[in-house]
Amino acid sequence: MCYAVGSSGTIRKTVDGGATAWTGQTSGTTAYLLEISCIDSVTCYVVGYSGTIRKTVDGGATAWTGTTSGTTEILSGIDCPNNLVCYAVGQNGTIRKTTDGGTTPWTAQTPGDPTAFLTSVACQSADTCITVGLWGGGDIFKTINGGQSWSGFETGHQLWSLDCPAANKCYTGGSQYYLKTIDGTNWFTTHYQPTPTLAPNIAQDYSVITGFKETLDGTSTGTIYYQLSNDDGATWYWYDGTSWSVAPDITHRNTSASINQNIPDFTGSYGSGTGKFKWRAIFYGSSVTDLQKLDSIQVAIRGSAPNKPESLTISDVSNRDKEVWALALSWDSPVPNGTEINFFKIERSDNGGPWTEVGTTNDGTKRAYAEVVPSSDVTYSYRVRSVDHDEIGGIYNDESEPSNVVSMTPTGKYSSPPNLLGTPSANVTATTANISWSTDRVSSSTAKYGIDTGYGLIASDNQTEVTSHSVSLKGLIPGTTYHYKIQSLDPERTYGDDAYYTSDYTFTTSLAAEISDLKVTDIRSDSALLSWQTTGDMGATIHYGKTAEYGSTMSASSGTSHSVRLTGLQDSTTYHLKVIGTDSGGNLVQSDDYSFETLAFPRISNIRFEKVEDKPTSTLKVTWDTNVPTSSVVEYMDPDGTSQEVAEYQMVTRHEIIVSGLKDKTEYILLAKGRDAFGNEASSGRQKITTEIDTRPPEISEITTETSVTGYGSSAKSQMIVSWRTDEPATSQVQYSRDGSETNLKEMTQEDAFLTSSHAVVISGLEPSSPYYFRVISKDKAENESKSEIKSALTDQVRPSVFDIIIESFKSSFDWLFGIKRFK
Known part of the structure; x- marks a missing residue:
């Protein structure tokens, strides 16, 4: 593995010794880079202009990262004795060091000469390093305490590079000047020889190889x-x-x-x-x-070498059927130059590799050469040299420059066509067919076809050297049977082109596709359901709009039975539509133009509010109209935020809702609304209504009495329970007397202030078997009072005591005893 660095932040890498192209690295800088130092196969540092120090820990697989050098001087040398410690040197005696792999800023070192341009540095450990430079006398400086101090001397020459292949053994040089040390301290050269500290040794075991x-x-x-x-x-x-x-x-x-x-x-x-x-x-x-x-x-x-051979050519003489690969060469004799040619030497290169000698001719009259080569996957290159005289000292005397180079990959030719694998298949539509088949080796693809065995038409895929073949037949007639046969030929062959067609095969195209039974159903105010049938499997696009120009589209999936809902439509609007599809053969199929009208969206109009008279509570009648049948709902809300609603679910266009039980002199918010058969809701918007003050007294009805007697004999008393109903909550009170006129009703029960619609008052202490006159009185919340007509009721008789019953029975049986006479 090697790296190369240079201008504009260039870093390139090879992992195969440069056998293939070097790959670029992302350095993350445009600075001119001067030197690279790698600790291992993945960790490297590079330095350059403007104090640039970049680092990679993954062999450059990702972008190199920057470290803070703390200087803008040119840095020309770097060395890292371990994973954490690195030294970088450069212009104006710059020496920078890191002890944490560049995680924190690099620290400055004190150079031996601040004017020197330090070009290279080499470290044997984290503490021991040597650096060399150009200006300031060609300095060599060394530290043995980790850069705390540097000492050295001037050589008087510019030193460009430094290498220490072993402990205390280093080499440096530049501008035709070289220095060496074997103890890390004393340096010597043919031009510079410091006083040695060791006695010289006498050379031993020297030798000169006879050349x-x-x-x-x-x-x-x-x-x-x-x-x-x-x-x-x-x-x-x-x-x-x-x-x-x-x-x-x-x-x-x-x-x-x-x-x-x-x-x-x-x-x-x-x-x-x-x-x-x-x-x-x-x-x-x-x-x-x-x-x-x-x-x-x-x-x-020796004298002059012979001229090189002329016009080298190459031929493929392989036997492809038997996979024997061979190449043959021929060339012309060189132009005579007075030199006798003993023989020709043939050299070969495999896939651009090194040239090697593969053979010679017997004498200088043979101008051809053939050989069997190992593989048909290699490109073989050849060149030929002329050789004269006998060899002297291990090589031939005179050998010409090489001839022109010829190259070839052996392939050979086939004497019979490839074998068909299996049976060909046909993928058929109404107007197209795709014929597919396989062969045991790469070859061409051709098909003859027609409506009978005369065929008449030929199709090819214009490809060669495939094993999986496919030929497309277009422009066919729907619902028609076709005959076809196929042919596959080797690209390199000795047999004829017209031979070797297969036997006859047939296929039948499908019927032409069409769109039918198109229907528009479930039409609503904003959508409609579109359905249709196709004779073949196809996708389609629905074109629709308010005119026959359409303007909107919707896609339908492939199939034979289709159903699509058009959404986002406007209510009460006429729409046009057309269905356009493509069958499996790529043929365009379309329907006629259809139209439909969306339903109207429900809307409320003519909303009215009317007070209902002669009701026990504030009551409103709300009426309105809708353009389509809807339900009837009135929602109302009092100032406390309590919301209620009254609804009728019969679908009508003229609506009437009675809202009762409203509070007197109260502002209500009312909303009329309703839904049509498709769930679309119409609303009137909020309306504010204030109820009036209650001036109507409660209506009294269903007055009843029930009497009873408590006690016996002369001490017995009667009581009467008076019950009645009012059409609104009201108080309960009874005015009564044994006299029968309105002015004589002197007695009055205590008023029960609890407001109720069902009333019951108990009157006690009444005389038994006596007629009483009464009327009931009720007041509503607004103090509106109602009095009933005067009613009468007869209290129950006194029940005799047990003693009276016994005496009375005794008298009946023994009346003579009491001077009572009976007459019959």
């Missing part, structure tokens, strides 16, 4: 390949017999390096020989060891 030198056109300039080992801080030189030169640097001295150098010992054409060189090592600038070992160098001198 191969080749020259072109008879000259003696070539490349010597060598390897030197066990440097231990040594600077290596080599001697070519004339002068000493610094050997090109080899990282850790364990890989091959090369020197392009004249070899004065060898000239001429076509041949080989040997030369000798010696090496020297200088350790820490204080010890020189000349290595007198002379190493033989094999040399080959």
Whole structure:
């Protein structure tokens, strides 16, 4: 995994070594970014211009987040020895540090030189770090106490980069100047050699690998390949017999390096020989060891390379039926240049990979090559080189530049068509049919069809290389039987196009769809129910409006029996409608124009209030008219907020409601309303009515009396209960006397002030067997008094006592004893 940073906040990442395109990261900044440091595979920091420090903890999967660096200086270097501690360096000696992963602002460090442009920093621990810079003398500074103090020295050179691959072992350099330390303190170079603190070591186990030198056109300039080992801080030189030169640097001295150098010992054409060189090592600038070992160098001198082959072409010679994949090459001979060609070398690249040699021709007269390749899923690229003479020293003498490149993915051709899987099917409408079938390999799709086996029509889906085939047939006649047969051909084939149709199949188109039995029912003031039938399964759209231009639409689901309620209509309005649908074949089907009229919405008019006379309580008669039959309801409310209503549920257009039991001299709020047969309510609006003062006395009726006697004999007394009713609540009182005139009614019971409509007064102490005259008196709440006519009643006789009954019986039996004579 690698990251690259640059201008305009650019951060790009690869996880496959760049084999595929690098992916962009969302840095969250437009600043020029200069360096990145990653602690692990997901946690990284990046620094740049204007004190920018950005961080990711998920490998850049989400946007990088900013941290507060506390500076606007350019930051050019950053290193993090652990997950929490990081150091950032930059312009004007800027050193910033965080100990919490950038959660809080970074703190400033005291630099060794505030004028230095610090370019790079490397930390071996949270406390030990080294930084290098450009200006101010090419400083190298080091801290061993977590940045509390920095110490160092000037090198006199601009230092651009720093790397510490191991403890106390670091490298820095810039502008053709390199420094190294192996103890973290002392630095040395061929140009700068501080006094060593350790005695120099003598190089051991050095070696020079015999290289191969080749020259072109008879000259003696070539490349010597060598390897030197066990440097231990040594600077290596080599001697070519004339002068000493610094050997090109080899990282850790364990890989091959090369020197392009004249070899004065060898000239001429076509041949080989040997030369000798010696090496020297200088350790820490204080010890020189000349290595007198002379190493033989094999040399080959050759002339010009042959010209490259011309007009390379490629052909597919695969056997697709047997899945044997093969490619063949052919080319033209190079333009002669006086060089004899021994053979041709063929190189191949798979899917854009590295070039490898896959074969050669026997001699220079063969200009063709064929090979079997492993897969039909790989694009193979080829190029050819011309080679002359025998090989010398492990490689061929003269080899041309590569020819043009040709590429191909082997596919081959089929000698017979694919197999049909199962039976084809037809999805049919009135005017279309979709024919579907499957084959065992990718192929084309074609169908012949017609009303008889002569067919006459051909349809294709204009696709190739599919296994699931589909061909659409359009413009068919409804209710008609059609014949068809199908064909699937390989895109690469050796057989003819007109062969291999299947046997005959048939299908019958459905009848043309139509709309019928359209009805408008359940018409209301604001809606209507629309229903219709279709001969085929289809959806539809209802177009409706106040004119034949319509203007409004409503959709209906697919089916054969449809029902839709149109809502939001205006009452008492004529509407036009038309149903338009599309059958399964995409054919347009529509009905005729229909019209209907919505019902009127109930409305109240001519509301009137009339006082009803000669009623015991204030009574109103409320009358009104409606345009359609509705129920009759009067709702009324007194000043206390008590609401009541009187209702009649017979549906009429002329309405009358009697509202009784109202309070006298009271303001009422009345509301007349009613609902039609569909539940639509009409209302009159609120009306205020004030009742009048009560001046009518209560009406007396149903006067009755009931008498009884209490006691016996001469001490017996009679009582009379007088009962009556009034048509409104009133008091109870009886005026009476044994005399029969109105003026002689001297006695009066105490008035019972409780207001009631059912009255009963008990009169006691009356003489038995005596006629009495009386009248009843009642007063309503408004003190209106009513008196009844004078009535009469006879009190009951006195009942004899037990003693009187015995004496009377005794007298009847023994009347002679009392001087009573009986005569018969």
